[in-house]
Amino acid sequence: MQLQDIGEFNFIDSINSDVINDASTVVTGIGDDCAIYKANPEMEQLVSIDTMVEEIHFSLRYMTPYDVGYRLMTANLxxxxxMGGIPRQVVLSVAAPKALDVAILDEFYKGIKDQCKLHHVNILGGDTVSSQEGIVLTVTIIGEVPRGTAVLRSGARPGDIVGVTNYVGYAATGLGALSYGYDGYDMxxxxxxRPDPQIELGQALRMHGVTSMNDISDGLASELHEIAKASGVNIVIDEQIVPLHEETYTLAKSLGTRPVDYALYGGEDFQLVFTAPKELEDTLKKIGQITIIGQVLEGNNIVQMVTxxxxxxxxxxxxxNHFGN
Incomplete structure (x- = not known):
């Protein structure tokens, strides 16, 4: 059955169940012109928006519709x-061709709902419209963080250490393996x-006193530059310490590429890169899933790597870069 066969309002009615995962923060959910949620007066509110466009951010050749919905929520979370925050509410917008199979759209929403359920996030509403070509998915997310504690990009200071969570270059490796039809790259x-957001680690890093933080959506090099620019510092990392999965080394050997480039320029790992005072190094390592890869130096926005x-x-x-060549 196609979307045009059931119409916008019938489709909206069909997906409105199982959307509230923490009723304590909701006054009025789906059903009015606006939803109403309760903000904790001890918290500051966080808001962000992400859009995924078919054949730009995802391809149904390499991902199931469920994966796309799951990954869209990961980007927002x-x-x-x-910021070291706690996710609370989302609203979402879908633009889809009239001839799209409703089952595909159902799977998008299932991926979104499962991620929301996992992280206790409510879906408070959204919009569904037609597109002339391709699918466009947009989510606005609202979170919160204790007043005055949000971790910004601008807090890095000379003498700080630089760290990352888990592996980086992971997503680019998987996409490369899919693109070339290689087996043996399951992880x-x-x-x-289906990347997962590092919400618990983000909160733990905030509570331990990291000085700046960024999520790795556009590649480690790009995110480090954002921190360096916002903080007015230089950053240097060590290639040999950057945590890469063994599958990254295997793919790079097969293709004759440099393994670390998957981390530097691949993006969409949705891991965290952060800076912290040197004296926190041992404490942060005890959290687990953290690797210290470099340091912050005095300077003016230069990022370097010791090869x-x-x-x-x-x-x-x-x-x-969406508007690059």
Missing amino acids: SDIAA TILGHQ KERKIETLEARGY
Whole structure:
């Protein structure tokens, strides 16, 4: 059955169940012109928006509709994680061709709902419209963080250490394996199709006193440049310490590429990169899933890497650019 066969309002009615996962924060959900949620007076509110466009951010050749919905929510949840926050509410908008199979749209929403349920996030409403070509999915997320504690990009200071969570270059490895039809990349393919936001780690890092933080959506090099620019510092990392999965090394060897480039320029890992005072290094390592990869220096917005040959390489702010060539 196609979307045009059931119409906008019937489709909306069909997806409005199982959307409230924390009723304590909701006054009025779906059904009015606006939803009403309760903000905790001890918290500051966080808001972010992400859009995914078919054949730009995702392809149904490499991902199921469920994966796309799941990954869309990860992108939004990751923005809250990067501030050390707690996700609370979302509203979403879908533009889809009239001839789209309703079952595909149902699977998009199932992926979205499952991620929301996992992280106790409410879906408070949204919009469904037609598009001339392709699917466009947009989510606005609202979160919260204790007053005065949000972790910004602008707090890095000379002498700080630089760290990342888990593996980086993971998603780009999975996409590369899918693109070339390679077998044996189950972990990184899953990392591309269903990445998870680092919400708990983000909160733990905030509570331990990290000085700046960013989520890795456009590649590690790009995110480090954002921190360096916002903080007015230089950053240097060590190629040999950047945590790469063994599947990244295997793919790079097969393709004759440099393994670390998957981390630097691949993006969409939705891990966290952060800076913290040097004296916190041992404490942060005890949290687990954290690798210290570099340090913050005095300077003016330069990001460099010590290569495995022990040479200094200046890294470009090169991630995915929607309006680049």
